[in-house]
Amino acid sequence: MIRTYRALLVATVQAAAQYRVQSVLWMLFSVIRPVIFLAAWVAVANAQGGRVGGYDVRDFAGYYVALSLVSQLTMAWDAYEFEFEVRMGRLAPKLLRPLHPIHYAVAWNIVWKLTTIIPLLVVLALVTVSFDVRFRTTPAHVALFVPSVLIGAALAFVSGWVLASVAFWTTRVHAVSSLWDRGAFIFAGQIAPLALLPGPLQVIALALPFGYMLGVPAEILRGGVDVPTGLTLIGGQILWLSFFLIAFQRVWRAGVRQFSAVGA
Amino acid sequence: MEVRDLRKTFRVTERDEGLAATLRSFVRRRRRDINAVAGITFGIQPGEVVGFLGPNGAGKTTTLKMLSGLLYPTGGEARVLGFVPWRRESAFLRSMTLLMGNRSQLVWDIPAADSFRVLQEIYRVPDGQFRKTVAELTDLLELQELMHKPVRNLSLGERMKVEFAAGLLHSPGVAFLDEPTIGLDISMQSRIRRFVAEYNRRTGATILLTSHYMDDVVALCRRVIVIHRGQLLYDGPLADLAERMAPYKVITATLHDGAASADLAAYGNVVARDEGRVTLRVDRHAAPENAARLVNDLGDRLADISVEDPPIEEVIDRVFTGAEPAAAP
Amino acid sequence: MLRYSRLLALFFRTELQYELEYRANLLLEIVQTVVIIATSIGAVLVLFTYTDVMNGWDLGAMLVLLGCFYLVQGFGELVLSPSFEKFMEHVRLGTLDYALLKPVSAQFLVTLRHFRVVQLAQIGLGAVVVAVGLGRITAVGPLEAVGFALALACGFVLIYALLLALSTLAFWFVRIENLMAIYWSFLDAGRFPVDIYPGWLRVTLSTAVPIGVAVTVPAQAIAGRLDFGGLVLLVVGTVLAFVASASFWRLGLRSYTGASA
Numbered sequence: 001m002i003r004t005y006r007a008l009l010v011a012t013v014q015a016a017a018q019y020r021v022q023s024v025l026w027m028l029f030s031v032i033r034p035v036i037f038l039a040a041w042v043a044v045a046n047a048q049g050g051r052v053g054g055y056d057v058r059d060f061a062g063y064y065v066a067l068s069l070v071s072q073l074t075m076a077w078d079a080y081e082f083e084f085e086v087r088m089g090r091l092a093p094k095l096l097r098p099l100h101p102i103h104y105a106v107a108w109n110i111v112w113k114l115t116t117i118i119p120l121l122v123v124l125a126l127v128t129v130s131f132d133v134r135f136r137t138t139p140a141h142v143a144l145f146v147p148s149v150l151i152g153a154a155l156a157f158v159s160g161w162v163l164a165s166v167a168f169w170t171t172r173v174h175a176v177s178s179l180w181d182r183g184a185f186i187f188a189g190q191i192a193p194l195a196l197l198p199g200p201l202q203v204i205a206l207a208l209p210f211g212y213m214l215g216v217p218a219e220i221l222r223g224g225v226d227v228p229t230g231l232t233l234i235g236g237q238i239l240w241l242s243f244f245l246i247a248f249q250r251v252w253r254a255g256v257r258q259f260s261a262v263g264a
Numbered sequence: 265m266e267v268r269d270l271r272k273t274f275r276v277t278e279r280d281e282g283l284a285a286t287l288r289s290f291v292r293r294r295r296r297d298i299n300a301v302a303g304i305t306f307g308i309q310p311g312e313v314v315g316f317l318g319p320n321g322a323g324k325t326t327t328l329k330m331l332s333g334l335l336y337p338t339g340g341e342a343r344v345l346g347f348v349p350w351r352r353e354s355a356f357l358r359s360m361t362l363l364m365g366n367r368s369q370l371v372w373d374i375p376a377a378d379s380f381r382v383l384q385e386i387y388r389v390p391d392g393q394f395r396k397t398v399a400e401l402t403d404l405l406e407l408q409e410l411m412h413k414p415v416r417n418l419s420l421g422e423r424m425k426v427e428f429a430a431g432l433l434h435s436p437g438v439a440f441l442d443e444p445t446i447g448l449d450i451s452m453q454s455r456i457r458r459f460v461a462e463y464n465r466r467t468g469a470t471i472l473l474t475s476h477y478m479d480d481v482v483a484l485c486r487r488v489i490v491i492h493r494g495q496l497l498y499d500g501p502l503a504d505l506a507e508r509m510a511p512y513k514v515i516t517a518t519l520h521d522g523a524a525s526a527d528l529a530a531y532g533n534v535v536a537r538d539e540g541r542v543t544l545r546v547d548r549h550a551a552p553e554n555a556a557r558l559v560n561d562l563g564d565r566l567a568d569i570s571v572e573d574p575p576i577e578e579v580i581d582r583v584f585t586g587a588e589p590a591a592a593p
Numbered sequence: 594m595l596r597y598s599r600l601l602a603l604f605f606r607t608e609l610q611y612e613l614e615y616r617a618n619l620l621l622e623i624v625q626t627v628v629i630i631a632t633s634i635g636a637v638l639v640l641f642t643y644t645d646v647m648n649g650w651d652l653g654a655m656l657v658l659l660g661c662f663y664l665v666q667g668f669g670e671l672v673l674s675p676s677f678e679k680f681m682e683h684v685r686l687g688t689l690d691y692a693l694l695k696p697v698s699a700q701f702l703v704t705l706r707h708f709r710v711v712q713l714a715q716i717g718l719g720a721v722v723v724a725v726g727l728g729r730i731t732a733v734g735p736l737e738a739v740g741f742a743l744a745l746a747c748g749f750v751l752i753y754a755l756l757l758a759l760s761t762l763a764f765w766f767v768r769i770e771n772l773m774a775i776y777w778s779f780l781d782a783g784r785f786p787v788d789i790y791p792g793w794l795r796v797t798l799s800t801a802v803p804i805g806v807a808v809t810v811p812a813q814a815i816a817g818r819l820d821f822g823g824l825v826l827l828v829v830g831t832v833l834a835f836v837a838s839a840s841f842w843r844l845g846l847r848s849y850t851g852a853s854a
Binding site for chain 3: 032052175179198
Binding site: 272274329332333334335336338350352354355357358361362364367368369371373374378379381382385386387388414 | 610686
């Protein structure tokens, strides 16, 4: 498996080299939305004498810089790609190969994230300076962040594949994923840090998987939660990841059966 | 249609592989001029169907694009129906059409009938005339079944028929057809051919046609224009092309006792030998005499003999590969 | 002019017939639009649980602005993005030639040819959000209404000019989907008034990618927060942007046909 992955990664790096320009432009998506909501919260904080909940302007900046980094590291867009492959008839040949199609996507995601992170770090450094960002990060937070962001990325990736598997039954994956994205919009910590979601929304957000992909690693990275809370949140991440791993196995198996039954 | 000394030069930027070379080429670009069309002159009478021949990259499509107004020439003049094409006057655009066999102009998701309505409005075809033209084209191309299906559901051949109708809805006086039968099966090719011939007969439209299929040209064009590397090589009747371009004939002799035994080198260049049949290439002028000698000498051993022009593909191929005129003994 | 509006109506009708055949899809798209707009309103409400005013915008004004955002975006997705997507496909497949051979303005035929009729839902819902927001603020006088209509039209034209300029690049570089990503990524910034953003972003959203002004100014106009000078500036800027992008388009077209090269 290790040798397979080494070969896959080498091939993917070569393929990704052709997308250098794209990688810089697509980075905008990871930057713009956090900056938009950062600006909104700064406006709110300024109207309230510089403070909202436990956050002042510099805390918001820290949170949204962290969120931007996390969203570049965790978000996966495989569902859209997968539907396209099913529709264009490119899936069938992949199913015939001895390697599960998900491994190609894993390799692609790893390479993509590692190559796009460098220009993003440059941009975020600029934002950090211009907003006078405050991080409350301790070494313990860094130690928690590493597993947290890895689990978050795995969670986003696997849940994305569960959604993508819907393509075996319907051609409307796009609609399903866009509704899913709206769930992430509200509950993942994009429009507000999870701690600032009003009462019931916060409860829902902590029960749903979205926050564990974005908001939780971001909050840990900026040092916004204490270590026990961080550990609890990582526990939540692990629960959701296990759920989606099992769900994926089931859904995929049923989907492939459905796919071959239709004879596509 | 009059064309005088028409020229088109493309300037291409050359770039080596690799990132460093890419960056370098941003600063200083190496440019090279390519003479796609290097000065061609011809005239076409109204109602003529002319075949426009040449290998890939000869400049056929570039010429067609200049004559239809899509490309500005680097030099030279052209008049089509009295218009300078690249001024793209509305009156000109309304009286000609360009059909490209490998490029579709119909909207894929909607039925052809709807696309036709849009084209009617764009070309301002009056209702009465529109109905008449559509009826006529439907009849000629047998479109009845195809008009109301989304274009994406049509087969390649069906789609080509509909493309033809779409291109001819406004009854153009001049039609440029670029590879109109490309990718079609044999029977669909011949149907398109019959259609083009019939359309030309009925409407008197002038047609300039490029094709890789010699059958298209043989079936439709009495006159051909041959270009190669942007220059005009031949302009005249198709029938004379062989005589001008291939100064030899082909003698095929079939022998009762098999070809292996006979040594026919004395009568011409032996180019093929299989089973009982020998194919000879003989100088055009010497062909009758050599054939007569062959009949005489072989006597009863000869089962059959024919003297023909070389196949048109072969002639064209010789022209384009720049082969020397055949040296026959 | 009459002819062009007849053509537009015909383009619209053709696509409408096509979309009506896929009713389930239509319904699904409408549901999506409702969810998207509802969640966007939700985001604004979350912000306003902590404050009554953001940079001078109260909840009513903010809802008007959000409605304008969906009006402008809906216009873009109704006709512009489907047309421009097809345009890029035409350049890639070489079928643009057909559009250039038609006896109609090529710019018109390329940029307003295709519709995604279902996006009318987004425009309609955007209008509803504007109306709800207006209900919370003062009544609208005729002057504000005129200013709003004018500013909104300018917003549409600005977006049109931006997309025209971006897609004109396709004449030189075949793959420009990436440049379109610039538009899509900045578009999201239209959901808040342009004045809350830090300097570099505000400048970008007012000039290079004028989504900010295209949304903010109409909202200011109808909420009675816009002075006459600002409106004049918007109109002048819009005319300039349109003229500039149309000339850029002609330049691209000339290069495509080899007229200047």
